[in-house]
Amino acid sequence: xxxxxxxxxxxxxxxxxxxxxxxxxxxxxxxxxxxxxxxxxxxxxxxxxxxxxxxxxxxxxxxxxxxxxxxxxxxxxxxxxxxxxxxxxxxxxxxxxxxxxxxxxxxxxxxxxxxxxxxxxxxxxxxxxxxxxxxxxxxxxxxxxxxxxxxxxxxxxxxxxxxxxxxxxxxxxxxxxxxxxxxxxxxxxxxxxxxxxxxxxxxxxxxxxxxxxxxxxxxxxxxxxxxxxxxxxxxxxxxxxxxxxxxxxxxxxxxxxxxxxxxxxxxxxxxxxxxxxxxxxxxxxxxxxxxxxxxxxxxxxxxxxxxxxxxxxxxxxxxxxxxxxxxxxxxxxxxxxxxxxxxxxxxxxxxxxxxxxxxxxxxxxxxxxxxxxxxxxxxxxxxxxxxxxxxxxxxxxxxxxxxxxxxxxxxxxxxxxxxxxxxxxxxxxxxxxxxxxxxxxxxxxxxxxxxxxxxxxxxxxxxxxxxxxxxxxxxxxxxxxxxxxxxxxxxxxxxxxxxxxxxxxxxxxxxxxxxxxxxxxxxxxxxxxxxxxxxxxxxxxxxxxxxxxxxxxxxxxxxxxxxxxxxxxxxxxxxxxx
Amino acid sequence: xxxxxxxxxxxxxxxxxxxxxxxxxxxxxxxxxxxxxxxxxxxxxxxxxxxxxxxxxxxxxxxxxxxxxxxxxxxxxxxxxxxxxxxxxxxxxxxxxxxxxxxxxxxxxxxxxxxxxxxxxxxxxxxxxxxxxxxxxxxxxxxxxxxxxxxxxxxxxxxxxxxxxxxxxxxxxxxxxxxxxxxxxxxxxxxxxxxxxxxxxxxxxxxxxxxxxxxxxxxxxxxxxxxxxxxxxxxxxxxxxxxxxxxxxxxxxxxxxxxxxxxxxxxxxxxxxxxxxxxxxxxxxxxxxxxxxxxxxxxxxxxxxxxxxxxxxxxxxxxxxxxxxxxxxxxxxx
Numbered sequence: 001x002x003x004x005x006x007x008x009x010x011x012x013x014x015x016x017x018x019x020x021x022x023x024x025x026x027x028x029x030x031x032x033x034x035x036x037x038x039x040x041x042x043x044x045x046x047x048x049x050x051x052x053x054x055x056x057x058x059x060x061x062x063x064x065x066x067x068x069x070x071x072x073x074x075x076x077x078x079x080x081x082x083x084x085x086x087x088x089x090x091x092x093x094x095x096x097x098x099x100x101x102x103x104x105x106x107x108x109x110x111x112x113x114x115x116x117x118x119x120x121x122x123x124x125x126x127x128x129x130x131x132x133x134x135x136x137x138x139x140x141x142x143x144x145x146x147x148x149x150x151x152x153x154x155x156x157x158x159x160x161x162x163x164x165x166x167x168x169x170x171x172x173x174x175x176x177x178x179x180x181x182x183x184x185x186x187x188x189x190x191x192x193x194x195x196x197x198x199x200x201x202x203x204x205x206x207x208x209x210x211x212x213x214x215x216x217x218x219x220x221x222x223x224x225x226x227x228x229x230x231x232x233x234x235x236x237x238x239x240x241x242x243x244x245x246x247x248x249x250x251x252x253x254x255x256x257x258x259x260x261x262x263x264x265x266x267x268x269x270x271x272x273x274x275x276x277x278x279x280x281x282x283x284x285x286x287x288x289x290x291x292x293x294x295x296x297x298x299x300x301x302x303x304x305x306x307x308x309x310x311x312x313x314x315x316x317x318x319x320x321x322x323x324x325x326x327x328x329x330x331x332x333x334x335x336x337x338x339x340x341x342x343x344x345x346x347x348x349x350x351x352x353x354x355x356x357x358x359x360x361x362x363x364x365x366x367x368x369x370x371x372x373x374x375x376x377x378x379x380x381x382x383x384x385x386x387x388x389x390x391x392x393x394x395x396x397x398x399x400x401x402x403x404x405x406x407x408x409x410x411x412x413x414x415x416x417x418x419x420x421x422x423x424x425x426x427x428x429x430x431x432x433x434x435x436x437x438x439x440x441x442x443x444x445x446x447x448x449x450x451x452x453x454x455x456x457x458x459x460x461x462x463x464x465x466x467x468x469x470x471x472x473x474x475x476x477x478x479x480x481x482x483x484x485x486x487x488x489x490x491x492x493x494x495x496x497x498x499x500x501x502x503x504x505x506x507x508x509x510x511x512x513x514x515x516x517x518x519x520x521x522x523x524x525x526x527x528x529x530x531x532x533x534x535x536x537x538x539x540x541x542x543x544x545x546x547x548x549x550x551x552x553x554x555x556x557x558x559x560x561x562x563x564x565x566x567x568x569x570x571x572x573x574x575x576x577x578x
Numbered sequence: 579x580x581x582x583x584x585x586x587x588x589x590x591x592x593x594x595x596x597x598x599x600x601x602x603x604x605x606x607x608x609x610x611x612x613x614x615x616x617x618x619x620x621x622x623x624x625x626x627x628x629x630x631x632x633x634x635x636x637x638x639x640x641x642x643x644x645x646x647x648x649x650x651x652x653x654x655x656x657x658x659x660x661x662x663x664x665x666x667x668x669x670x671x672x673x674x675x676x677x678x679x680x681x682x683x684x685x686x687x688x689x690x691x692x693x694x695x696x697x698x699x700x701x702x703x704x705x706x707x708x709x710x711x712x713x714x715x716x717x718x719x720x721x722x723x724x725x726x727x728x729x730x731x732x733x734x735x736x737x738x739x740x741x742x743x744x745x746x747x748x749x750x751x752x753x754x755x756x757x758x759x760x761x762x763x764x765x766x767x768x769x770x771x772x773x774x775x776x777x778x779x780x781x782x783x784x785x786x787x788x789x790x791x792x793x794x795x796x797x798x799x800x801x802x803x804x805x806x807x808x809x810x811x812x813x814x815x816x817x818x819x820x821x822x823x824x825x826x827x828x829x830x831x832x833x834x835x836x837x838x839x840x841x842x843x844x845x846x847x848x849x850x851x852x853x854x855x856x857x858x859x860x861x862x863x864x865x866x867x868x869x870x871x872x873x874x875x876x877x878x879x880x881x882x883x884x885x886x887x888x889x890x891x892x893x894x895x896x897x898x899x900x901x902x903x904x905x906x907x908x909x910x911x912x
Contacts, residue, residue, distance in 0.1 A: 097818020109809040124817040159907040
């Protein structure tokens with residue numbers, strides 16, 4: 001990415017045959033083995049892989065911050081010619097911050113919550129001996145401004161909880177670069193942020209490291225991001241380097257099967273709607289429904305109302321949700337926050353409507369109102385022609401059967417004390433469906449549908465992988481044969497490969513069972529793969545609506561264009577190479 | 579913050595009303611009624627009759643309650659049948675003694691508990707840790723009165739290092755402008771009186787502080803272990819802070835958040851724990867007076883003291899809640 005001085009000399013960081021082992025109660029496990037790669041001065045090298053691939057462990061070994069039960073058990077880490085393996089903590093302390101620094105993954109948990117942001121950068125400056133005395137705070141403000149934090153002098157006086165995620169990440173970047181290190185380890189620096197924020201933060205980070213000639217070791221699961229930002233890419237899989245080389249070459253001409261799989265799984269704007277055997281499949285639908293007709297065109301007012309077309313399953317009309325915020329002081333009146341502002345759309349039967357937007361756009365509030373977990377302040381939501389709000393108890397029970405959610409975090413949405421069997425069976429029991437034997441048979445059928453082996457039924461969520469858990473969540477959602485499934489960021493917490501599998505599963509189930517999806521996501525590339533129609537939300541308002549091809553092909557609003565431009569690696573045609 | 583305080587004070591009203599109803603009905607529900615309680619079991623029916631008329635015990639209960647409540651609101655908590663003095667005066671006379679004892683016990687509990695828990699966490703799995711776990715287990719399981727007796731027997735009776743009872747040597751002539759003896763000694767420059775009060779406080783404070791000490795040590799240990807693995811601790815090390823610096827400024831400060839909550843809860847318990855400790859050490863505080871009143875069926879004192887202790891408990895907890903803002907900035911903006 002840059003021709004920094006010193007690039008011609010020996011590498012700044014040279015990892016040779018690195019092996020890292022973790023001791024656990026079950027014995028020791030080798031998380032990283034035989035890993036070798038170089039980072040030259042001023043260069044950006046991306047290490048790409050899914051979770052568990054050893055990429056973050058490798059980075060932690062370089063800065064000497066492996067978890068307590070981990071240790072480097074072989075190989076060398078040569079930093080500027082000095083082998084860091086075998087350095088004690090005091091020796092590593094001399095390098096940390098001043099020569100090797102880190103920008104961590106999650107901005108929400110990486111700042112000390114009880115100290116002002118400025119003070120946290122001050123201490124980095126003082127402890128690394130950069131400045132002393134009066135000049136410290138001035139330098140801190142300079143650093144924060146340099147990292148793109150507006151109004152840095154005032155912001156330095158604030159606590160982390162008064163910062164947004166993007167602002168916190170800027171503070172962490174300022175902190176990482178405070179002592180002008182030679183090597184910056186950026187461990188998934190933006191994966192917790194919105195795409196648009198992600199882009200500006202990464203632009204800022206790239207500019208800054210280029211200008212300062214800092215070498216960057218970029219750890220990411222996102223191939224698009226790696227391709228866009230790195231000079232070279234190292235692909236890791238199960239603790240080993242499977243392929244490395246020049247970024248563009250590696251991504252356009254991958255040699256290793258795993259790299260090809262990663263590329264194929266990576267969602268991008270070039271990827272197409274997952275079309276399975278939708279055509280010709282008999283779908284459980286009311287008679288007279290023409291599934292192959294183009295999904296509702298136009299806005300809520302006229303969509304799905306064309307003669308000869310079945311009415312849409314869901315009609316959302318002029319829905320507004322206002323939250324009252326708590327006020328300050330004794331008599332302080334709370335301010336109102338309009339989370340959803342006069343939103344109308346329809347969800348055609350058997351199709352997927354995606355609602356996209358950044359955090360705070362109101363998309364999750366839409367999902368919660370759709371699930372009748374939250375009443376709209378005004379407007380109506382009609383499900384199969386009936387108003388969701390005005391229902392009696394029996395109708396409510398029926399509604400709960402016909403509409404099911406799948407949530408984002410499969411780690412949090414499953415009861416840790418329930419076995420898989422109990423989780424999937426629970427909705428059947430709650431609605432009093434079938435006897436024991438029938439329920440057992442139904443659970444097995446559901447496990448089949450989501451392609452999970454029946455021997456997982458006795459396991460607990462903690463014993464499952466993220467993808468397996470999300471499959472369990474899907475099986476649970478499908479237990480009552482719902483018509484509408486509300487997927488709130490259902491694949492956002494998953495690795496690309498698993499994500500792609502789950503998306504295929506969802507598409508497959510849709511075509512087999514005739515499901516209708518309301519798909520809430522911040523990830524436009526994912527939406528491209530699963531949705532028929534898209535609603536774009538910004539600050540509570542619906543700014544654009546249309547078919548996926550229309551919205552992605554020729555966005556009408558600047559906001560949608562910004563969202564699309566922010567997707568890493570969008571020009572690279574990922575996913576088409578394999 | 580003002581809102582929080584106002585809301586909490588408002589909540590205090592129904593709590594105290596409920597408690598007052600219970601206390602009122604309790605005395606009325608005694609066998610023979612309040613008159614028998616006053617006169618003793620061998621009172622003649624005529625005497626009981628007279629008392630009932632005199633004090634209005636023959637009127638309908640709601641009317642009696644309203645009357646009693648009206649007296650309470652004017653600061654009239656009745657008269658102790660044992661000492662013949664107003665209940666409120668008895669309470670206010672002894673309250674400083676109990677506050678002094680509770681404060682010293684708290685200093686003992688916090689001053690020993692936090693370092694103990696911190697060292698246990700830092701040297702997790704080693705000898706210090708095991709010792710801390712044993713101490714905190716003993717602290718929670720050994721009954722306070724037993725520990726009090728043990729301390730008294732060993733350090734006062736056998737070794738004679740500390741006095742075995744009271745607040746002050748009876749031979750000591752000292753002036754007490756505030757009723758807080760240690761403070762009084764300092765104010766009047768009667769150093770020996772001040773020191774004598776301190777010496778008298780050591781054993782009761784150790785006994786009273788034992789349970790809070792154990793709990794604080796355990797919470798500190800768990801909290802430090804938890805915080806040690808926080809992301810921001812790793813980040814603090816990554817930015818080049820030295821290990822002692824990280825321990826002091828990052829780990830300890832954050833680990834103190836749950837500990838402060840625990841300390842707040844213990845403050846209230848110290849007041850009630852004082853009953854046993856003060857009795858064993860014949861320490862003239864509200865606890866000992868309350869215990870004596872129990873044995874003498876001095877119902878006016880019991881009613882009044884329990885209500886007053888409840889008020890103090892609630893106010894102390896409120897003060898503690900408000901002070902969380904001092905150590906956790908996130909509490910300030912709410």
